[in-house]
Amino acid sequence: MKTITLQGEFEKFQNLTQATSKFDQDRLPYEVEIRVYVVDTNDNNYNGDETSDEDFMTMAENDGRVYTLDSFQYAFNFSEVNTDIDVIRFINVPKFD
Numbered sequence: 642m643k644t645i646t647l648q649g650e651f652e653k654f655q656n657l658t659q660a661t662s663k664f665d666q667d668r669l670p671y672e673v674e675i676r677v678y679v680v681d682t683n684d685n686n687y688n689g690d691e692t693s694d695e696d697f698m699t700m701a702e703n704d705g706r707v708y709t710l711d712s713f714q715y716a717f718n719f720s721e722v723n724t725d726i727d728v729i730r731f732i733n734v735p736k737f738d
Contacts, residue, residue, distance in 0.1 A: 673733040677713040679706040682726050697730055 678701035680687050686700055701707050708716055713729075716722050722729070 672736045674736045675710055675731050676734050677708040677710065678730050678732055679708070679722055679727050680704070682728055687728075694730065694732055698732065
């Protein structure tokens with residue numbers, strides 16, 4: 642599956658949803674947000690690029706190191722991310738309100 646990013650005002654997304662309400666709701670696009678997942682390379686489960694996104698996400702979640710873009714900016718700028726041993730992945734996740 643290829644992912645595209647849409648941008649626009651909330652009302653425009655409401656119009657999209659209303660216009661397509663007669664279609665299968667499971668086939669409609671949904672909003673995503675980019676999250677930054679941070680893993681320590683010394684983690685015994687980390688295996689470089691061979692680590693799947695799902696495993697990478699689980700490791701970061703277990704360590705409490707999942708950020709929005711804004712919170713990652715703060716963490717990076719104030720040295721909460723160790724660039725010597727930490728690796729990051731930017732992963733789109735569904736955003737449900």
